[in-house]
Amino acid sequence: MSESSDLEEVYEPERLVLSDLVNRVLDKGVVIHANIKIGIADIDLIQLDLRVLISSVATMLERQQRAAATADVSVRPDSGR
Amino acid sequence: MRSGFDVTRAPVGIDDVPVRLLAAGNVAALVSRLPASAYGPDAIEQHSGTVSWLSPRAMAHDRVLTWAQDHGGVIPLPMFSMWGSDAAVQRSLGAQSAELGAVFDRVADADEFGLRVHRRDEIMLEHIDELDADVAALRKQAASASPGQRYLLERKLSDRAKSAIRGASQRMAKQVFEELGRIARASVSRPLTPATDAAQAGNTTMVLNAAFLVDRKRGDDFRAAVTSHARALEPRGVTFDFTGPWPPYNFVAQSGSSALAAEGAKG
Numbered sequence: 189m190s191e192s193s194d195l196e197e198v199y200e201p202e203r204l205v206l207s208d209l210v211n212r213v214l215d216k217g218v219v220i221h222a223n224i225k226i227g228i229a230d231i232d233l234i235q236l237d238l239r240v241l242i243s244s245v246a247t248m249l250e251r252q253q254r255a256a257a258t259a260d261v262s263v264r265p266d267s268g269r
Numbered sequence: 270m271r272s273g274f275d276v277t278r279a280p281v282g283i284d285d286v287p288v289r290l291l292a293a294g295n296v297a298a299l300v301s302r303l304p305a306s307a308y309g310p311d312a313i314e315q316h317s318g319t320v321s322w323l324s325p326r327a328m329a330h331d332r333v334l335t336w337a338q339d340h341g342g343v344i345p346l347p348m349f350s351m352w353g354s355d356a357a358v359q360r361s362l363g364a365q366s367a368e369l370g371a372v373f374d375r376v377a378d379a380d381e382f383g384l385r386v387h388r389r390d391e392i393m394l395e396h397i398d399e400l401d402a403d404v405a406a407l408r409k410q411a412a413s414a415s416p417g418q419r420y421l422l423e424r425k426l427s428d429r430a431k432s433a434i435r436g437a438s439q440r441m442a443k444q445v446f447e448e449l450g451r452i453a454r455a456s457v458s459r460p461l462t463p464a465t466d467a468a469q470a471g472n473t474t475m476v477l478n479a480a481f482l483v484d485r486k487r488g489d490d491f492r493a494a495v496t497s498h499a500r501a502l503e504p505r506g507v508t509f510d511f512t513g514p515w516p517p518y519n520f521v522a523q524s525g526s527s528a529l530a531a532e533g534a535k536g
Contacts, residue, residue, distance in 0.1 A: 206324065208383050208512045213327045213334075214317075216518035217345040218372065 279336050283329045291355055293362035296369050299333055299343075300358060303351075313349055331516075338380070338516040344372050345518050372521050379454050379482045380514035384495065386445060386477035388438035392506030394430060399505075401433035434506075441507055442477035445498050452491050453481035457519050473508065480519035488514070 274297075276290040282301035291298045306312070316322040330348045337343035352358045362369070398405040407429060411422040450456040459478045483491045499509040 205512050206328075208385075208515075209331050210323065210327045212515065212518040213330045213345070213348040215347070216522065217347040217350075218369070218521045219347060219350070 274340055280332045282333050283326045288333055291358055293359040294366035296362055296366050298358050298362055334516040342377055343516055344521045345516050376517040376520055378485050381517045382481045382513035384479045385510040386442050387473040387508045388476050389473050389506045393434045396505050397430050400437040404429050404433050438476045441502055446479050452494055453483045455482040455520055482517055482520045
């Protein structure tokens with residue numbers, strides 16, 4: 189997958205969502221364990237914003253559909269409390 | 270996540286490896302086993318800057334979290350949170366189960382939404398008279414001034430207009446953030462990211478980079494409010510990029526998270 193050339197073809201909202209996604213999964217969340225120290229901090233997330241590519245359009249479409257349908261989600265399994 | 274999921278219905282994780290549910294006390298982790306040769310610290314450090322390597326893995330990670338979010342709720346851990354064995358995962362979780370329980374309560378039945386707002390100077394300039402009375406007055410003056418005066422007035426005008434646009438867009442961003450924040454359960458204003466090449470090409474500047482945690486019951490109200498702000502402000506040169514629903518990535522970190530990490534490292 190060549191990055192810069194493919195980027196032109198990526199529809200802008202998808203790129204936005206994917207860059208949001210990458211920023212979230214790398215950067216956010218509860219840090220429970222630090223046994224393995226990884227050089228993730230070295231990644232320039234801004235660069236990722238520019239270069240981020242999407243490998244599956246379907247996933248993003250799915251997310252959009254899900255966004256439209258969220259209000260209908262009423263049945264939820266017991267959360268086990 | 271809390272236990273009680275039918276994990277056989279979960280999407281596959283990174284490298285299409287199925288995820289398993291690993292219980293520890295009153296919480297459970299969604300885990301998948303990956304080879305240390307491909308996901309050891311060196312390998313990750315080497316590959317994680319490559320977008321074509323990172324993207325499918327980030328999407329797989331998010332896909333599993335999103336599924337869990339839709340099936341009762343989940344606390345996201347950063348991607349590449351890794352343990353050497355099931356027992357090590359259980360020890361870490363078990364040691365933190367009370368804290369994790371409190372986080373679950375905080376984010377229960379709510380989704381995260383992202384909102385980035387940019388201003389487009391050339392469109393805001395078209396509406397400059399509405400934004401700033403001083404600028405409007407200066408423009409009037411310049412229009413009827415002599416050529417020499419006009420040059421000076423226009424230089425002054427250009428500076429004033431820039432600062433009026435900056436100020437107006439910041440006020441709009443603040444208002445949007447505060448009003449949406451009143452609908453949300455929690456909100457966070459994240460650092461503004463510097464202009465990318467693409468942004469510069471479109472002459473846009475980020476004025477808001479926010480995340481909101483919204484009660485699922487209020488999801489429609491929240492979307493309607495975002496839409497209404499966008500309708501009102503986009504014609505005035507402010508663009509909205511709205512994403513979600515996401516798992517609560519931005520709302521699970523706690524002040525004790527570094528303590529958690531230190532505690533985990535011992536175990």
